[in-house]
Amino acid sequence: MPTRTINLKLQIPRTEEGRKVRRVLWTTHDEVNKAVAEIEKMLLLCRGDSYYTVNAQGEEIEIKESQVKADALKVAREVQRKNGKKNQGSDAEVLDALRKLYEAVVPSILLDGKEKPLSGDAQSIGNSYAGPICDPVTCSIKDPAKPQESGPFAETASKKFKTMPEWFNEIQKELFQKDDPAHFVKIGEVFFRVDLDKANTWFDSEPIKKSVENNKAFNKDKWLKSKRKNEDTWATEFLKKQFDLKSDVRVAIREELWEKLGLLPFGNLYFEKPVGNKWNRMVFRLAVAHLLSWESWNHQTLDEYNKCKKLKDKLTKEFSCLSVQMKNLREYEKARHEELRKIAFVDDDNPFKIGPRMIRSWPRVREEWLKKGSSFKDRKTILAELQTNLKGKFGDPDLFLWLAADGRETLWKDEDIVTPLVKLNIAKKALKKRRAYSLMTFADSRLHPRWAMYEAPGGSNLRNYTLLEDGRVTLSLLDCSENGGLEEKEFTIKLAPSGQLQDLAIDTTGKKTKISYKSAHQEFEGIPGGSEILFDRSVLENRSHTMLAEGVHCRVWLKLTVDVKSKAPAEWLNKNGKVQASPTINHFKTGLANKSKHTDKLESGLRVLSVDLGLRTFASCSVFELVDKKPGKGLFFETDQLHLWAKHERSFKLTLPGEEVADQKSVK
Structure with a gap:
């Protein structure tokens, strides 16, 4: 819908009473933003990389990678001490584990095969990771005798078998049969075959049967439902599930950060009881949503910066042979800047440069000079005539007069030096506007x-x-x-x-x-x-x-x-309840310059309403019907597709309230 x-x-x-309501609304808003900011800062420690933000004075500052990692290690060692695993793992292992945690929570920091940021859903991530990262109750062991049933992602991890069964083997692609329930393919084009008899014997063994019966989490799995229905596909479904669990980042986080290094929970709950975990879950979701967007912007800004830098470097290399001639133009830019300083407010950090607007009509000016501009007087006369004729399309007169002076013919006569300089200026200006990063603005x-x-x-x-x-x-x-x-x-x-x-x-x-x-x-x-x-x-x-x-x-x-x-x-409507245009509608929406993908959906009997928003009336409408055979009379024309004929049925006009349709003569 x-x-x-x-x-x-x-x-x-x-x-x-209204003031009290406004005060409570503000308190809610303010506390939510404070909580989101705390979570954002905590997750950036896990990120372990430098970033740019703004200080209290609104100034842009860089938080160095060394500072981020030092702060992350300080927090991590304190967390380990509280969890009874003091100084577990080297600094590199701890930082690497925290980075993996950040990549799981904010997947948009990574790029896919097409160099696009990975997508992430803040809602599902917030619901899954808020407890394991921030809640000590979630990370505590309820029953020391059954530690596997406690801690973060316990249900998911409990379904992973320590060792893979031995009743399957890898096969060549040529031997793979898609319809065989004993064959399956893993991501990466790796093909396997299952020995169903050995698989059934393995499942019926006492240790496996007991393990499955004692773990209610297996009841949700497709493979167990298939097994209970005596379907042969259960074995391949089981192996696919185990392969998924082996690469499941949640299981890896539990094993490395919780069991081995004791780094969970890494953060703290902002809202204590009795306010409840629903507020904590909400602020975690908001923080993740912002970081997902921020990381995507980081990739985009870096990509745009690299494109501008690549273009600037390319032009610099291409025009390096003109550097000597360009020195004269650079001197003009400096002189023009000094002149502007006397009569206007100019920024020394952003000095005057010759831009594209200043050289409007330059190709025409140069062409006329080459034809009949043998002296400064002739070139000046040409400029006056062109400025009169072109008016607003003429460039900067001061620059053109400077170029017209005797002794500066080397800047335009044998080779155009002005245009390359402007191209280089444009590229440098574009690069100066770009940043290789996106600012991090905390809540x-x-x-x-x-x-x-x-x-x-x-x-x-x-x-x-x-x-x-x-x-x-x-x-x-x-x-x-x-x-x-x-x-x-x-x-x-x-x-x-x-x-x-x-x-x-x-x-x-x-x-x-x-x-x-x-x-x-x-x-x-x-x-x-x-x-x-x-x-x-x-x-x-x-x-x-x-x-x-x-x-x-x-x-x-x-x-x-x-x-x-x-x-x-x-x-x-489609299956999601949303309006889905028919193929015939998509055919008529296809531009004339493009080939329609729905031509074969046109058939006899289709009626088409043509609407012309005209001048003499609000709208003029005509109805045409597609027919197989050429009509014997009336208005008709042959279509370009499938040899159908469009037969005119009727026409009518739509008018606005109070509108009077003028006849053809009065319009003329």
Whole structure:
């Protein structure tokens, strides 16, 4: 279903009670951003590489790799001490393990085979890794007698067998049979064959049978379900699962960081009980989402920087033979800069350079000079004539007059030196604007805010919001408690009337909450999705932290997402409930310069509506029908595809209210 976003303004009165609500909304927003910033800093320690950020004064600074690694090791050794594994592993092993953890949480730091950043889903990553990285309860051993059932990713790791069975062997590609249930292929084009008799004997052995029966996690696996149905495919499905587990990064993290090095949990929970883990999970998700985006931007900015540098280096090498002649032009640039300093504000860090606008029409100027510009006087006359004729398309007169002077013919007569210099200037300017990195901006409640998130009613990962039919919403918010900590409170806040969400009706009888509403005089149905609390950015940036904490007036919205049920006919929808254009529509949308991939879908009986947005009327429409045989009368023409004929059926005009269609004569 298509997703729609609706921003609903929270109607908070300017009373003492309203001030309290604004204060609690700000406390929630502020604490969420502080937590996200802490997690971002912790994950960047795991990254173990340099990065650029801004300090409190807004100045760009580099955090050196040596500093990041030193801080990471300091934290890591303290974590090991707390976990009873003091100084386990060398510094290199610890840093390498933390780097693997970061790559698992923020996969966009890595590139695929096409040099594109790997994708990552912040929601699933946040739900999976928030506990193992930050929660000591998740990383504790509940039963010392069964340590394999405790710790991070225990369920996944428990399904991995220590040794692979011996009832399969690798075979040549020529022997592989796709339809044989005893054959399977692993990623990387490695082919295997299974001995089903030995596999069944292995499974029926007492140790294996007992291991499977005692581990309920196996019940979810496809291979065990197939085995219980006596399907021969169970053996190949089992091996595929074991190969996946061997390369599963979660299992590797558990074995290396938790069991061997004692580095988990590496971070701390920001929100202590009784606030609960759902807030911690939410801020972890927000931090991961930002880092995923930031790493992708790092790749993009570096790629753009390298392209600009490559072009600049190429032009520098190509025009190196002209360096002597270019010195004269460089002297002109310096003199022009000094002249501008006397009459205008110029930046010495950004000195004057000859640019493309200054040499507009230069090829024509040079052509005329070569034909009849034998003296300075002649060249000056040519410039005056061209400037009069070209007007705004003429370049910089001062530069052209300087080039026209006697003794500077070597800059343009035998070879054009000006154009290469400008190309080089453009390349250098483009490179100067580029950076080989993207700035890391940590979460800040005022300058770089992250918005508190809520799940739809029935969600189990984050706190839920509750929409009420009377135009109110119930939210769980964070408030300062008497002992200086945080406590969770529920607030029901009125929503301002919105034309996007009128006549709201809520149905909670099914598994998912459904809503029906009116928007733009149309009725819609949908399923409410996640929501966020948005503050007015202009107010955040122009109010002090103290004023906002005291509950100063600030516009706040509830950003609501709705999966809207499509109003299109069922036959137009795909399996996901989204409108899917038919092949015939895609055929007519194909540009004339491109070859249509849907020509074979055209058939007799298809009707096509042609619409011309004209001058004499709002729209002129004609209906054509595709037929097999050439019509005997009427208006028709042969199409280019499949020897079909387009027969004209009828035409009509659409007019706007009050529009009078003029006849042809009055238009002329």
